[in-house]
């Protein structure tokens with residue numbers, strides 16, 4: 001084109017020729033820079049976790065599938081978790097953050113369900129930089145540092161939610177948390193539009209606790225004694241057992257009356273004690289996940305050697321599915 005301009009050189013055309021000659025160069029240079037920037041941005045977002053729907057996207061069918069296929073013996077918890085999560089995540093304007101309280105005996109799947117929840121929301125699951133796990137014994141071990149812990153926890157929650165509104169905080173071993181610690185973050189669980197300019201309404205808090213486990217087991221045993229099917233147990237049969245024991249358990253001091261009084265916990269999720277057949281299911285799943293052919297005989301031998309309660313009925317696995325992965329090694 002530049003050459004044509006030269007041959008057709010004419011006083012009146014000269015300006016437009018110059019523009020013509022340079023235009024393609026400048027535009028492609030412009031698009032080049034923008035393109036590199038665009039690609040760089042894409043690459044960055046591909047490599048590094050960002051607080052947007054590239055890395056954070058709730059998939060309810062993923063959660064449903066995982067709960068159905070990987071969690072055993074928890075029909076109530078499964079249903080409650082799926083329904084609550086789906087309702088909250090599909091609500092464009094929640095009035096408060098989501099607060100779940102998971103209750104039940106050891107090894108019944110509370111940690112596992114938290115993991116499945118994170119995997120249905122965060123691309124990186126538990127490894128996500130937006131998921132924060134706190135354990136009483138690891139993060140807040142010393143009684144005398146309570147005031148420091150309180151301040152720290154407030155700062156962490158506020159700092160992380162400021163950075164990414166869709167942050168998740170999981171508190172394990174709630175029974176071992178000092179009284180008052182959780183009270184320090186109570187305002188963040190409440191119905192405020194914002195606090196000091198930060199909105200916590202997109203955040204998710206999950207509390208895990210053994211409190212209520214015994215009462216839940218009593219209900220399950222009662223159904224069994226009456227010859228009723230375990231699957232007939234409904235949330236309403238267990239709710240009272242959980243809230244009462246949580247409320248009355250002075251030891252799990254975090255359960256301050258006002259956290260409950262103010263209804264800041266959206267839902268209590270009860271986990272039933274596991275029976276032998278569930279332990280077997282866990283064992284088979286564990287073998288499959290290790291790439292070994294699942295062997296019913298092996299797993300049943302292992303399951304039968306475990307401890308069960310109550311003493312007479314020997315109905316519920318004392319440690320649930322917790323120790324299976326290490327136990328299995330002795331039987332394979």
Ligand SMILES: *[C@@H]1O[C@H](CO)[C@@H](O)[C@H](O)[C@H]1NC(C)=O
Nearest residue numbers: 057059060061062063065066
């Ligand atoms: C949601 O999860 C299901 C089941 O894991 C999967 O098949 C589907 O592709 C996922 N959808 C999106 C949009 O990622």
Ligand SMILES: *[C@@H]1O[C@H](CO)[C@@H](O)[C@H](O)[C@H]1NC(C)=O
Nearest residue numbers: 132133155156158159160163
């Ligand atoms: C986010 O939480 C972690 C603890 O999980 C803490 O170490 C970190 O300092 C917090 N970040 C901010 C910005 O407050």
